[in-house]
Amino acid sequence: MAEFSTRPRVWSIAAHRGFADALVAGLVPRYREDRFGLARLTLLLPSQRAIRTVTEAFVRISGQGLLLPRMAVVGDLDLDETLGPLLDPIGAGAGIPDAVDPVHRLLKLSALIRDELGNEAPGEAALLRQARSVAQSIDRLLIEGVRPEDMLDEGILGLSSELSEHWRESTKLFATVFFKWKDELARLGRIDAPERRNLLLAHAAQVWRETPPAHPVIAAGVTSASPAVANLLRVIADLPDGGVVLPDLDLAMDVSVWDALGSAGGPDGKVFQRGDVVTHPQYHLKLLLNRMGIGRGEVEPWHRSGLAPAPPERSRAISNLFLPPEASAAWASLEARERRLSGVRMMESANPEEEAQAIAVLVREALDEPERRVAVITPDRSLAARVVAHLGRWNIGADDTAGRPLPQTAAGRVILQLAEVVAERAAPVPLLALLGHPLVCAGEGRAKWLERVRQLDLALRGPRPGPGLAAIRSKAKEHEKRYPGLADWWSVVEDLLFPLLSLDGHVSLDAALIALSEVGEALCGQGLWAQADGRCLAQFIETWREAASEHPGLLPPEELPALLRDAMEEVSVRPPYGKHPRLAIYGLLEARMSRADLVICAGLTEGSWPGSPATDPLLAPAILRALGIPGADFRIGLSAHDLAAALGAPEVVLSHAHRDATGPVIPSRFLLRIHAMLGEQLRRETRAVSLAQALADPEPEQPHPRPHPMPSAEQRRVPIAVTALDRLRGDPYQFYASAILGLRSLDPVDADPTPAWKGTAVHDVLKAWHDGGGRPGELVPLAERMFDEMSAHPFMRAMWKPRLIDALLWIEEETDRLAGEGRDVLAIERKGEIMVDGIRIHGRADRIDRLADGTLAVVDYKTGTPPSGKMVAQGYALQLGLIGMIARGGGMEDVSGEPTKFEYWSLGRNKDRGFGYMKSPVKETARQTGLSLEDFLPETERFLREAIARWLLGSEPFTARLNPDLPGYSDFDQLMRLDEWQGREEESGR
Numbered sequence: 001m002a003e004f005s006t007r008p009r010v011w012s013i014a015a016h017r018g019f020a021d022a023l024v025a026g027l028v029p030r031y032r033e034d035r036f037g038l039a040r041l042t043l044l045l046p047s048q049r050a051i052r053t054v055t056e057a058f059v060r061i062s063g064q065g066l067l068l069p070r071m072a073v074v075g076d077l078d079l080d081e082t083l084g085p086l087l088d089p090i091g092a093g094a095g096i097p098d099a100v101d102p103v104h105r106l107l108k109l110s111a112l113i114r115d116e117l118g119n120e121a122p123g124e125a126a127l128l129r130q131a132r133s134v135a136q137s138i139d140r141l142l143i144e145g146v147r148p149e150d151m152l153d154e155g156i157l158g159l160s161s162e163l164s165e166h167w168r169e170s171t172k173l174f175a176t177v178f179f180k181w182k183d184e185l186a187r188l189g190r191i192d193a194p195e196r197r198n199l200l201l202a203h204a205a206q207v208w209r210e211t212p213p214a215h216p217v218i219a220a221g222v223t224s225a226s227p228a229v230a231n232l233l234r235v236i237a238d239l240p241d242g243g244v245v246l247p248d249l250d251l252a253m254d255v256s257v258w259d260a261l262g263s264a265g266g267p268d269g270k271v272f273q274r275g276d277v278v279t280h281p282q283y284h285l286k287l288l289l290n291r292m293g294i295g296r297g298e299v300e301p302w303h304r305s306g307l308a309p310a311p312p313e314r315s316r317a318i319s320n321l322f323l324p325p326e327a328s329a330a331w332a333s334l335e336a337r338e339r340r341l342s343g344v345r346m347m348e349s350a351n352p353e354e355e356a357q358a359i360a361v362l363v364r365e366a367l368d369e370p371e372r373r374v375a376v377i378t379p380d381r382s383l384a385a386r387v388v389a390h391l392g393r394w395n396i397g398a399d400d401t402a403g404r405p406l407p408q409t410a411a412g413r414v415i416l417q418l419a420e421v422v423a424e425r426a427a428p429v430p431l432l433a434l435l436g437h438p439l440v441c442a443g444e445g446r447a448k449w450l451e452r453v454r455q456l457d458l459a460l461r462g463p464r465p466g467p468g469l470a471a472i473r474s475k476a477k478e479h480e481k482r483y484p485g486l487a488d489w490w491s492v493v494e495d496l497l498f499p500l501l502s503l504d505g506h507v508s509l510d511a512a513l514i515a516l517s518e519v520g521e522a523l524c525g526q527g528l529w530a531q532a533d534g535r536c537l538a539q540f541i542e543t544w545r546e547a548a549s550e551h552p553g554l555l556p557p558e559e560l561p562a563l564l565r566d567a568m569e570e571v572s573v574r575p576p577y578g579k580h581p582r583l584a585i586y587g588l589l590e591a592r593m594s595r596a597d598l599v600i601c602a603g604l605t606e607g608s609w610p611g612s613p614a615t616d617p618l619l620a621p622a623i624l625r626a627l628g629i630p631g632a633d634f635r636i637g638l639s640a641h642d643l644a645a646a647l648g649a650p651e652v653v654l655s656h657a658h659r660d661a662t663g664p665v666i667p668s669r670f671l672l673r674i675h676a677m678l679g680e681q682l683r684r685e686t687r688a689v690s691l692a693q694a695l696a697d698p699e700p701e702q703p704h705p706r707p708h709p710m711p712s713a714e715q716r717r718v719p720i721a722v723t724a725l726d727r728l729r730g731d732p733y734q735f736y737a738s739a740i741l742g743l744r745s746l747d748p749v750d751a752d753p754t755p756a757w758k759g760t761a762v763h764d765v766l767k768a769w770h771d772g773g774g775r776p777g778e779l780v781p782l783a784e785r786m787f788d789e790m791s792a793h794p795f796m797r798a799m800w801k802p803r804l805i806d807a808l809l810w811i812e813e814e815t816d817r818l819a820g821e822g823r824d825v826l827a828i829e830r831k832g833e834i835m836v837d838g839i840r841i842h843g844r845a846d847r848i849d850r851l852a853d854g855t856l857a858v859v860d861y862k863t864g865t866p867p868s869g870k871m872v873a874q875g876y877a878l879q880l881g882l883i884g885m886i887a888r889g890g891g892m893e894d895v896s897g898e899p900t901k902f903e904y905w906s907l908g909r910n911k912d913r914g915f916g917y918m919k920s921p922v923k924e925t926a927r928q929t930g931l932s933l934e935d936f937l938p939e940t941e942r943f944l945r946e947a948i949a950r951w952l953l954g955s956e957p958f959t960a961r962l963n964p965d966l967p968g969y970s971d972f973d974q975l976m977r978l979d980e981w982q983g984r985e986e987e988s989g990r
Helices: 019-031 048-062 102-118 124-143 148-152 156-162 164-186 192-208 227-238 255-260 283-292 312-323 327-333 352-367 383-393 408-421 430-434 446-459 467-477 487-499 508-525 531-548 557-571 622-626 634-646 669-681 689-695 727-729 733-742 757-773 781-791 796-818 869-874 879-890 933-952
Strands: 009-011 041-044 069-073 217-220 242-247 299-301 344-349 374-377 581-584 598-601 651-657 824-838 839-850 856-860 899-909 915-919
Touching: 009 019, 019 048, 019 217, 041 048, 048 069, 069 242, 102 124, 102 164, 102 856, 124 164, 124 192, 124 557, 148 156, 148 164, 156 164, 156 622, 192 227, 227 383, 242 879, 255 327, 255 651, 255 899, 283 634, 283 915, 312 446, 312 669, 327 446, 327 669, 344 352, 344 669, 344 689, 352 374, 352 383, 352 598, 352 651, 352 689, 408 430, 408 508, 408 531, 430 622, 430 824, 467 487, 508 531, 508 557, 508 727, 531 557, 531 622, 557 634, 598 634, 651 669, 727 733, 727 879, 727 933, 757 781, 757 796, 757 824, 757 839, 757 856, 796 899, 796 915, 824 879, 839 879, 839 933, 879 899, 879 933, 899 933
Parallel strands: 009 242, 009 299, 041 069, 041 217, 217 242, 344 651, 374 581, 374 598, 598 651, 856 899
Antiparallel strands: 824 839, 839 856, 899 915
16 A cells, blocks of 8 residues: 655635635646646646636736646535546446435435325425425435435334324434435436545545555535535545645634534534534534544644735634624633734615616726626625626626526526416417517518517407307407407417327326427427537436426326426526626625625625525424434534635625515625624725615605696597596596597406406306397306306416306396396397587497386496495486486487486395395485486586586696595596605695
């Protein structure tokens, strides 16, 4: 066996020096040897991004051409990276099986959980979420070297029996699935990826221990404290020409403070105590040293300085900043040089939008200086997206190197929208979202395509039509006259979508994925797969389709969107290359080992940086401690270490907002520590915030006055509908917008049934019943059939339709009763018009009956509460009177006579707790409010002529909300800018 060094060679680079530059500055003179020595060096780094960062540092420092060392990746599982091509082949001949496909594992774990839960098993999407939690817990155990058999230890079993029932059941479920999964792996001849990584690292350590490499090996920047990594690092540290370089290990920390961090797993790194300060940025390094069997006193400082380092006193201040709770009492007696964070500024913003704009201002100013590099580090991806957008305003291209989840990309959204169309059976909202997607029909014909989509959007306004493509086809044909060619265009779209909607009933996941990809390509062409997100999507679909083909389970189409969304969230689409060469936007993992002259740490709030610790959903903390696994707070310490590393840059800005999209937030505990330690010495960045506020704070506009349009005399002479006179007298502006400007409000897509829509539906049913003879016993069956054809809206099916059927039954019985008294239905939905003072008055009568004495009864159907007699007397409910005037004046075909009854037939709840009642606006007794029969039509005519004289033939302005207390429509409130002037009428002088 080869001779090893008597003392392990382990170094540390302080935070203020910049890890990559300081590392390269020390490696070049040591191994260069006439330009070829570096090529013999093997450099082990934690991730592919670290390789790129170190390569850039070599380029900066070399000044001329040189051969780079051989760089290999140890594998950062947090970044979903495996071992690099150096270590993996070492396992050849070691009998190490291949890793199991992760998607196959997920689907199999889901099946195992379903078998265990039996009838209590949730749906497929929820099962996959649970399987994902089980897989994460398995990986966590395997990384720490825990085997399934370890869970059968008497101490673990005894501890489990002391837990609550919830934890006992979840632990039992996990252990059972874990053992069954191991049996499945044995059958497949595969192993889990973390276990394979451990075996490869162990084999590499054994090979190097027995036969040291002929050339030097340096492991740099590796902070993973897993036992397998620690074992390999120890072997490298003991090699004759090897060594380990750790990032930001605090060598100046007092021994008492180092001991106060806790046992960190004890001498062998396996026994964790409750009092361990796992949130400290040095804790995971202490755990790594314990597992390597190396004391902190054996670690030496890296001997070469990096380029443009921060002030040396910065490292001492960072060390003091993160002192454990008891030791932080020393802040009161710290000297100024030991708490100085020169070059570090704090920036506070009101909200994320202001924060992003201020960060963009800082970036723009920094990039104006030649060769100055800028890095924005944040775990908040929405904040990063805001920064990218603001920089785009100045043509500064930036990419979020942490990537975007696949569902948030254009290609990912196509597949998800297709899945939503399937799940909701071509409901209007997901259908229109899909057809208007930027990738659908991209190219020369997109303008015509979007015009058809707009027409279909207008055709589908209102309550949801029936399910499936046939209902959409009916809507397209219904609006063919208004939009010629719409039905033919929809036939083409329907042919493209048909493979999706044919997925009826339970379907297999692989068949669903094939149909989604085929229809997606039919709609988008090859553009669906052309960009980086499309390539990620193609790989995702192929991986899941192949794995799903081996698991023939069926799932309902309703679960397809949630299942795919959860699975796609695990895929990050990273930009293939950066845009601005001196600007980078990182997540916390991507920022490790990076270097910049200005580092902006953004989103420093609790729950973001650090993130909220997530307790393992299946294994209790006590079980994890007994198995030798750090608790949930361990990642807080990693976040603290990321911040400590970022604080080593020459210039640092620490940014946070006082609130997020949901409400006020708490600043990060790390910021609170900085406030507490520095006090008045803390420098603040206010200029960038002021500039951001100025950019977003234009000159204030004066409140809009109460509108009172004055159209010309020619524009005023418009017809009056019998339903519009009330609007003209109570809110002239509404009449102006609808009758003179011809504006109409659009119903929302997939809207709840509105009162107006309900009234139209009722009128259609009653008209069809009367046209068919109005025979007793036929109205309700007819109504049920027509309502089923009209809408499949859940609200209508569950609530409104049963009530309406009861009210229609009352109408049928009341009509039959009145017929027995000699009253006959004379006209239904009959149009009519008359001329008054040269203005056409027109409308439609819901129903007119001929009474036994030959006079007329005017009936108006109401789905809600009828107007009161007081409103009629004040002239704000004149529809019945105007219909009576038209009937009396001979303005309706086949209708003549004197109206003597005016009735509202309401379909609302009556006094007997049923539905349907009759109410008349005519005062029949002295105690009632309203107008008498003798005054009803004359007063209606007076109100009509007065309105015509004031607004249509006169010069009265169409003032908005002339009678603000009158309940009415709000279709044009936004157009009249109601909120700007309401309450300020006196100030505006109107």
